[in-house]
Amino acid sequence: MLPKGVTFSERFNGINGSAIRAIFKVLNKPNMISFAGGNPSNDALPNDVCAELAREALLSDGKRILQYGATEGYPPFLESLLAHLRSQFAFPVEPANLLPLSGSTQGIDLLCKTLTNPGDTILVESPTFLGNMQTLRVYQQKLVPVPSDENGVLLDALEALVQQTHPKMLYIIPTFQNPTGRTLAADRREPIAKMAEKYGFLVVEDDPYRDLRYAGQALPPIKTYDHSGHVVYMGSFSKVISPGMRVGYMVAHEEIVQKCAIGKQGSDLHTATLTQAIVDLYLRRNLLAPHIQAILPGYRDKLNAMLAALETFPAGTQYTRPEGGLFIFVTLPESLNAGELFQKAVERGVAFVPGTSFFPDGGHENTLRLNFSNSTLEQIHTGMTILRELFTI
Amino acid sequence: MLPKGVTFSERFNGINGSAIRAIFKVLNKPNMISFAGGNPSNDALPNDVCAELAREALLSDGKRILQYGATEGYPPFLESLLAHLRSQFAFPVEPANLLPLSGSTQGIDLLCKTLTNPGDTILVESPTFLGNMQTLRVYQQKLVPVPSDENGVLLDALEALVQQTHPKMLYIIPTFQNPTGRTLAADRREPIAKMAEKYGFLVVEDDPYRDLRYAGQALPPIKTYDHSGHVVYMGSFSKVISPGMRVGYMVAHEEIVQKCAIGKQGSDLHTATLTQAIVDLYLRRNLLAPHIQAILPGYRDKLNAMLAALETFPAGTQYTRPEGGLFIFVTLPESLNAGELFQKAVERGVAFVPGTSFFPDGGHENTLRLNFSNSTLEQIHTGMTILRELFTI
Numbered sequence: 158m159l160p161k162g163v164t165f166s167e168r169f170n171g172i173n174g175s176a177i178r179a180i181f182k183v184l185n186k187p188n189m190i191s192f193a194g195g196n197p198s199n200d201a202l203p204n205d206v207c208a209e210l211a212r213e214a215l216l217s218d219g220k221r222i223l224q225y226g227a228t229e230g231y232p233p234f235l236e237s238l239l240a241h242l243r244s245q246f247a248f249p250v251e252p253a254n255l256l257p258l259s260g261s262t263q264g265i266d267l268l269c270k271t272l273t274n275p276g277d278t279i280l281v282e283s284p285t286f287l288g289n290m291q292t293l294r295v296y297q298q299k300l301v302p303v304p305s306d307e308n309g310v311l312l313d314a315l316e317a318l319v320q321q322t323h324p325k326m327l328y329i330i331p332t333f334q335n336p337t338g339r340t341l342a343a344d345r346r347e348p349i350a351k352m353a354e355k356y357g358f359l360v361v362e363d364d365p366y367r368d369l370r371y372a373g374q375a376l377p378p379i380k381t382y383d384h385s386g387h388v389v390y391m392g393s394f395s396k397v398i399s400p401g402m403r404v405g406y407m408v409a410h411e412e413i414v415q416k417c418a419i420g421k422q423g424s425d426l427h428t429a430t431l432t433q434a435i436v437d438l439y440l441r442r443n444l445l446a447p448h449i450q451a452i453l454p455g456y457r458d459k460l461n462a463m464l465a466a467l468e469t470f471p472a473g474t475q476y477t478r479p480e481g482g483l484f485i486f487v488t489l490p491e492s493l494n495a496g497e498l499f500q501k502a503v504e505r506g507v508a509f510v511p512g513t514s515f516f517p518d519g520g521h522e523n524t525l526r527l528n529f530s531n532s533t534l535e536q537i538h539t540g541m542t543i544l545r546e547l548f549t550i
Numbered sequence: 551m552l553p554k555g556v557t558f559s560e561r562f563n564g565i566n567g568s569a570i571r572a573i574f575k576v577l578n579k580p581n582m583i584s585f586a587g588g589n590p591s592n593d594a595l596p597n598d599v600c601a602e603l604a605r606e607a608l609l610s611d612g613k614r615i616l617q618y619g620a621t622e623g624y625p626p627f628l629e630s631l632l633a634h635l636r637s638q639f640a641f642p643v644e645p646a647n648l649l650p651l652s653g654s655t656q657g658i659d660l661l662c663k664t665l666t667n668p669g670d671t672i673l674v675e676s677p678t679f680l681g682n683m684q685t686l687r688v689y690q691q692k693l694v695p696v697p698s699d700e701n702g703v704l705l706d707a708l709e710a711l712v713q714q715t716h717p718k719m720l721y722i723i724p725t726f727q728n729p730t731g732r733t734l735a736a737d738r739r740e741p742i743a744k745m746a747e748k749y750g751f752l753v754v755e756d757d758p759y760r761d762l763r764y765a766g767q768a769l770p771p772i773k774t775y776d777h778s779g780h781v782v783y784m785g786s787f788s789k790v791i792s793p794g795m796r797v798g799y800m801v802a803h804e805e806i807v808q809k810c811a812i813g814k815q816g817s818d819l820h821t822a823t824l825t826q827a828i829v830d831l832y833l834r835r836n837l838l839a840p841h842i843q844a845i846l847p848g849y850r851d852k853l854n855a856m857l858a859a860l861e862t863f864p865a866g867t868q869y870t871r872p873e874g875g876l877f878i879f880v881t882l883p884e885s886l887n888a889g890e891l892f893q894k895a896v897e898r899g900v901a902f903v904p905g906t907s908f909f910p911d912g913g914h915e916n917t918l919r920l921n922f923s924n925s926t927l928e929q930i931h932t933g934m935t936i937l938r939e940l941f942t943i
Contacts, residue, residue, distance in 0.1 A: 159805050160779035162750015167667050174812040181620070196618050204612025211604035211824065219597025223792035225589050227574070259652060259818035266816050270688065274560050292816035295663065357555015386553035399616035401823040412552050419567040423659050423685035425652035429822040430794040431604065 168275075168295050184508055190540035193508040195335065195483055196531040198459075201452040202399055206444065207435055214434040226430045228418045230257040234437040238406060241440050248380045248390075253411040256418055259428045261365055261391040261405035265289045267417040267424065268326070268361060268389065269296035277325040280318055280358075282310060284486070284515030284524075286335040289328065289363070300517040303327070307477070309334070309341030312348050319356050326359040331379055333366035333482025336515045336526035340480060343376050350382035358387070365393035365405070368449050370481035371457035386410030394436050396483070397449055402432035459529040459537060460485075466541035471549050485527045486512065489548055495525040498547055505547070507540040561668075561688050577901055583933035586901040588728065588876055589924040591852075594845040595792055599837065600828055607827040619823045621811045623650040627830040631799060634833050641773045641783070646804040649811055652821045654758055654784040654798035658682045660810040660817065661719070661754060661782065662689035670718040673711055673751075675703060677879070677908030677917070679728040682721065682756070693910040696720070700870070702727070702734030705741050712749050719752040724772060726759035726875025729908045729919035733873060736769050743775035751780070758786035758798070761842050763874035764850035779803030787829050789876070790842055795825035852922040852930060853878075859934035864942050878920045879905065882941055888918040891940055898940070900933040 159165075180193050215222060222231070229235070235255060242250045258264050273279075275297035281290065283302030293300055301322055304314040309331065318324070327349070331341035341349075353360045362379045380390040386409075393405035407417065421427070439445055463485055467476050473490040489495065495511040502508065512524025529537060552558075573586050608615060615624070622628070628648060635643045651657050666672075668690035674683065676695030686693055694715055697707040702724065711717070720742070724734035734742075746753045755772045773783040779802075786798035800810065814820070832838055856878055860869050866883040882888065888904040895901065905917025922930060 160750070160752075160803055161747070163665070163752060163780070163803075163806075165809055166663065166665055169664055169809060169812070172812060174815065194618070199613040199617060202613055202616040204608045204616050207616065207824075208605045208608035208612060211608060212601045215597045215601035215604060219601060220592040220595055221794075223595040223597050223600065223794045224592060225587070225788075225793045259822070262816065263818050270559065271562055272556070272559055288815065288819075291812075295813070295816055354554070357553070359553075359556060387556070395618075400618045401614075401616045401820075403818055403820070403822045410553055410556075413556075416558055416562060419562070419565060419684075420688070422567065422681065423655065423688055425656050425796055425818060426681075427794075427796070429652070429796045429825050431600075431825060431828075432822050435824075 168297055172291060172295055180508065180510060183503060186506070189506055189508060190532060190536045191508045192527040192529065192532065192540060193510050194528055194531055196528070197396055197400065198452070198455065198530050200455065203448060207399065210435045210438040211431065214431065214438060218434065222430045222434050226427045228421050228427045230255070230428070231430045231433040231437065233441070234433040237437045237440040241445070242408065246381065247377060248383065248408075250408055254408050254414060256407045256409070256414045256421070257428045257433060258391070258405040258407055259403040259425055260395060260400070261363060261393040261407075262288065262292070263421070263424065264389070264391045264405065264407045265292045265328070265361070267420045268359075269293065269298065270420045271413070271416040272359070273298055273325050278322045280315070280322070280324045280327040281517055282329060282334065283517055284336050284512060284521070285328065285517070286330060286363070287514045290517060293328070302517045307339055309339060309345055312345055315349070316352060319352060319358065324358050326361050327353070328361045328363065329379070330363045330366075332364055332376065333369065333479055333484070335366070335482070336484050336510070336512065337486040338477045338479025338482050338484045340376065346377065346379045347382040350379050350388055353383070353387035354385040360388045362388055362390050364391065365396050366482040368397050369453070369456060369483065371453060371460055373480040380408065386413075389413065397445065398436060398439055402435065404428060404432050404436045456530055458534060459532065462534050462537045463527060463529040463541060466537065466545070470545050474548060483528050483530045485529065487525050487527060489523040489525070490550060491523050492550060493548065494522045496522060501547055502544060505543050507543045509544070561690050565684060565688055573901065573903060576896060579899070582899055582901060583925060583929045584901045585920040585922065585925065585933060586903050587921055587924055589921070590789055590793065591845070591848065591923050593848065596841060600792065603828045603831040604824060607824065607831060611827065615823045615827050619820045621814050621820045623648070623821070624823045624826040624830065626834070627826040630830045630833040634838070635801065639774065640770060641776065641801075643801055647801050647807060649800045649802070649807045649814070650821045650826060651784070651798040651800055652796045652818055653788060653793070654756060654786040654800075655681065655685070656814070656817065657782070657784045657798065657800045657810075658685045658721070658754070660813045661752075662686065662691065663813045664806070664809040665752070666691055666718050671715045673708070673715070673717045673720040674910055675722060675727065676910055677729050677905060677914070678721065678910070679723060679756070680907045683910060686721070695910045700732055702732060702738055705738055708742070709745060712745060712751065717751050719754050720746070721754045721756065722772070723756045723759075725757055725769065726762060726872055726877070728759070728875070729877050729903070729905065730879040731870045731872025731875050731877045733769065739770065739772045740775040743772050743781055746776070746780035747778040753781045755781055755783050757784060758789050759875040761790050762846070762849060762876065764846060764853055766873040773801065779806075782806065790838065791829060791832055795828065797821060797825050797829045849923055851927060852925065855927050855930045856920060856922040856934060859930065859938070863938050867941060876921050876923045878922065880918050880920060882916040882918070883943060884916050885943060886941065887915045889915060894940055895937060898936050900936045902937070
């Protein structure tokens with residue numbers, strides 16, 4: 158019971174925490190095979206390298222690293238991040254367009270804080286990442302799902318919704334989307350940037366998975382086609398170096414960056430400088446590209462193993478076939494309920510995330526998200542065998 | 551100019567960033583003597599020790615440190631923090647009462663997010679820490695100053711304001727307050743906890759400076775007298791280990807902690823695990839107490855040097871005489887304007903913070919805040935000589 162006279166804010170009405178993070182707490186059972194998280198493989202986390210980089214950074218620039226830093230970021234990191242972005246992308250980036258984030262998650266919070274009022278409309282993919290949906294809901298945004306197919310959001314439907322709802326933003330994960338793993342088609346990217354300019358809304362392009370590509374060719378970010386400042390690009394080192402370090406960034410119009418920096422002053426003042434310094438050395442020493450090349454084959458094998466297992470599932474089971482990322486999205490025959498199956502699966506030592514939580518309007522009880530990156534091939538084989546049995550009507 | 555159709559949120563009307571952080575940008579002039587920040591001395595930042603601890607943590611528990619962590623904190627850190635708090639304080643702390651924060655700054659943001667609605671009243675000391683005032687304003691809180699004397703807020707005035715305004719919270723820095731350096735008297739602490747229980751408001755006790763005591767006896771936190779869950783205690787390792795690591799914590803009623811953890815999911819998901827791990831080892835190896843003992847004499851000398859210089863200032867200059875912390879607050883004769891003097895001082899190579907920004911209602915143009923911790927004794931001597939000349943009418 159809350160202390161006398163204390164009440165929670167209206168913005169937290171109905172907010173009960175991310176379903177995924179609640180599921181994590183169920184997973185402490187030993188030997189649980191978890192397809193539930195969005196975690197990189199432990200094998201892919203370069204802790205020995207980071208140990209040496211952390212030590213080196215603290216010995217060589219330790220006073221600056223341990224002292225208060227600028228909200229706008231640790232200068233060496235800004236420098237190497239800028240060089241990295243310029244080598245990766247065709248869109249222009251100046252220092253004034255960059256803001257380091259404590260994970261790209263923080264970007265959504267800051268954009269909501271600085272740009273939205275309660276009751277504004279945000280267009281989202283359906284399904285989409287539930288953690289960020291929760292943040293949008295805390296800011297009392299009206300979430301409107303945009304219809305999509307296997308190549309991402311449908312442009313005609315998007316434009317109709319824009320005309321109808323006058324949204325503040327479109328929140329979109331264009332590459333290896335969470336939870337579906339699907340990628341927005343190349344020929345839908347420029348039109349979305351143009352639409353944002355024409356109608357005056359922001360595109361928040363959340364792109365943490367793009368480097369985890371196991372097949373096919375990389376596509377330019379939507380931001381590439383932005384000539385008016387309507388696209389905010391968010392990247393992260395969580396999936397390719399370490400999520401525990403909480404280092405991401407935003408590339409945006411200068412005034413948006415300035416306002417988000419003011420919001421960040423009150424959020425965490427600045428991202429921990431030590432983790433910025435480790436990522437700086439990682440980039441500066443050109444360790445990132447070889448590290449990614451080293452981890453891709455293992456992830457590719459796991460994805461393929463899970464897809465091969467799904468091929469043997471009963472007729473009527475549909476699933477996405479991603480070219481990268483961490484997730485496969487499964488649609489079971491309509492008579493099956495993934496929430497009920499989740500309980501049974503956990504009893505048998507396998508976990509996943511029921512899909513309903515990823516849909517802005519709920520429903521879709523016959524869907525689920527599978528993560529393959531954080532299991533061994535053997536666990537994938539064993540776990541998928543159990544799920545196949547459970548999913549057989 | 552903002553992109554077409556994009557507007558900032560109403561909550562950011564009139565929010566222009568912390569005056570202190572703006573001042574920081576002026577300080578890049580070489581040889582500037584800065585009494586402006588709230589920075590620990592670089593000498594007090596244990597970067598060599600942290601270099602070894604960081605390396606060791608990443609070699610021994612690196613997979614867990616680099617992987618996603620729980621919003622509720624890195625388990626070894628929670629364990630050593632709990633032991634630390636139990637050894638320091640008489641109030642009971644259970645794991646469910648603890649939430650690690652990315653600096654105690656984040657605590658204000660999370661408490662506002664989860665507990666306040668726009669238009670709520672927050673009682674604050676006058677003057678008080680301007681960074682947190684900005685956060686309260688972003689959450690559209692009505693700030694009401696509580697009259698105080700050299701021993702902190704006046705109880706009768708506080709109770710009258712509570713009856714009159716029905717506040718949601720009292721935000722208070724009871725020990726070596728920012729910006730005044732003054733400490734809430736021992737006999738005012740229990741009555742504040744009792745008042746919170748009686749009237750049903752929260753006391754947010756922000757206590758980052760308490761370990762920096764150069765004279766006198768430590769006083770129990772207000773939280774010591776809390777038997778109803780109305781006091782939220784916030785501590786930080788920023789002033790005694792490193793602000794750049796961004797590690798603080800909240801001790802609060804279990805349900806408040808749970809709700810703040812949900813808010814933190816959308817803020818930064820969790821505090822960087824590596825910095826939690828470094829603080830964990832710092833506490834676990836009993837390095838904190840000797841480190842504090844080692845840094846206190848230097849800080850004491852600096853405080854005394856600044857106070858000695860102030861004794862030679864023209865008659866009519868008043869100032870606080872803190873027993874600890876980082877700041878002295880100066881009140882000049884009414885005819886002087888600290889904002890104008892700031893410009894002249896910066897031209898002569900000395901910086902401070904004009905006091906007006908610390909007052910919820912502005913005014914007090916003849917006041918200023920001086921920081922002594924981040925200057926050498928020689929810089930204090932030189933800088934104070936310049937200020938004495940400037941402050942002479």
